[in-house]
Amino acid sequence: MMLxxxxxxxxxxxxxxxxxxxxxxxxxxxxxxxVMLLLLIGLFVYLxxxxxxxxxxxxx
Amino acid sequence: xxxxxxxxxxKWLTMxxxxxxxxxxxxxxxxxxxxxxxxxxxxxxxxxMWFGMIFLFTASVWHAVKYLKTGDQQSxxxxxxxxxxxxxxxxxxxxxxxLWATFTWGEPWSNDPKQNATAISMLIYMAYxxxxxxxxxxxxxxxxxxxxNIFAFAALxxxxxILPRLADSLHPGNGGNPGFNAYxxxxxxxxxxxxxxxxxxxxxxxxxxVKIRLTRIINRREDV
Numbered sequence: 191m192m193l194x195x196x197x198x199x200x201x202x203x204x205x206x207x208x209x210x211x212x213x214x215x216x217x218x219x220x221x222x223x224x225v226m227l228l229l230l231i232g233l234f235v236y237l238x239x240x241x242x243x244x245x246x247x248x249x250x
Numbered sequence: 251x252x253x254x255x256x257x258x259x260x261k262w263l264t265m266x267x268x269x270x271x272x273x274x275x276x277x278x279x280x281x282x283x284x285x286x287x288x289x290x291x292x293x294x295x296x297x298x299m300w301f302g303m304i305f306l307f308t309a310s311v312w313h314a315v316k317y318l319k320t321g322d323q324q325s326x327x328x329x330x331x332x333x334x335x336x337x338x339x340x341x342x343x344x345x346x347x348x349l350w351a352t353f354t355w356g357e358p359w360s361n362d363p364k365q366n367a368t369a370i371s372m373l374i375y376m377a378y379x380x381x382x383x384x385x386x387x388x389x390x391x392x393x394x395x396x397x398x399n400i401f402a403f404a405a406l407x408x409x410x411x412i413l414p415r416l417a418d419s420l421h422p423g424n425g426g427n428p429g430f431n432a433y434x435x436x437x438x439x440x441x442x443x444x445x446x447x448x449x450x451x452x453x454x455x456x457x458x459x460v461k462i463r464l465t466r467i468i469n470r471r472e473d474v
Contacts, residue, residue: 207282219276226272234265241460247467 267449274442298450299343306336
């Protein structure tokens, strides 16, 4: 309940919460986006390759 | 499910949605909230795990009922594999939630009603897999686990959607806590959140279709 109260109070006065504005300003966030996209697309390629193997087995 | 196994187009949709999710989740404007700060972005990754789990479990129980009605072994395979991926999503949801909670609620497990109810429903579904593993006769296994699946799903709904809302919870939308709407009245988050839910859910179904197809191949080989 205490924690809940604190969260509620802070939410009301949260207009000036600290955010990673500097980090974004430097443009480094794009590095993070690029890395995550690379990972995600790599995973999709992997999934498609697995599916191709499965298809081969199905047709055997 | 048979439609998803047969077709491919929705896989491209999944890819598009998830690429959009990553970009949107990291780059778009989010509400500036104390305590949460930038971690509000976890919303697009943690919560879709739960949505995905619910959809997968729903599809699983649907096919369990289908098996009980028709006795078609394919429905049993589909039901089982969907439950497996659903469980996987649930575990990911629990882990991501605990990590998020460590930095926002102060500890990974605060015995929050929703956390506890989730843990219970995870255990109920774990029993489903134990039950399956303990029966060697195919038909008996399919029938008993089909019935159990219905029970597990029937327990899941009140545990996740009703009981946590009756108690005080740290989760938004529960007890005295502001709902999802209070996070964001200007729908900045929603623009990413809904596509994220759909994208992650479809990814779960995608993995399930691969597992189903593999199981079919294995079963066919065993029959020969």
